[in-house]
Amino acid sequence: MSHLIKIALLFGLLSAVGCVSVSLAPHEAKRAKDLQVTPPDRPFESINSRAGDAAWKNQNTGSIISYLSDCSDGSDPSLANLRDEILRGLENVKVQSEENLIYQNRKALRTYVLGEVDGITSSVDLLVLKKNSCSFVISFVSSPEGFQRDRQAFGLFLKRFEIP
Secondary structure (H helix, E strand, C coil): CCHHHHHHHHHHHHHHCCCCCCCCCCCCCCCCCCCECCCCCCCEEEECCCCCCEEEEECCCCCEEEEEEECCCCCCCCHHHHHHHHHCCCEEEEEEEEEEEEECCEEEEEEEEEEEECCEEEEEEEEEEEECCEEEEEEEEECHHHHHHHHHHHHHHHHHCECC
16 A cells, blocks of 8 residues: 555544544544535545545655545644644654634634654655635645645635535
């Protein structure tokens, strides 16, 4: 399994197997409904996302764009706690940038990090937010080289992603 898929699955596994103590869900997550999601443009293609809501991979660069929603009843973790729990699966994490912003008319936290999985460096761009009693993690995972090539695709994905 490629290290990028491992990272993407790591994010997805948050809800499926209860790896997150902040309770993204210790059981099967209730997914958000009525989202308006436009898939990333080609060369991204849909891949099986057993744990997350949906994921797309650029077969040329290995970059993965995905999102995960959890509307299960439970605790109300802060955006920073959500981010920290997600990044806990990476080693040697180096925060490149972090920004509090408004996204979908809600407070959000966007974090860009470099980290390692199995000794291989990966770039991770995360946007976490809460809306309508749901937690959302929108992620872009890539090699540092793929990150430069595909970051515009992730920006466009974020612009098209709509939570009612």
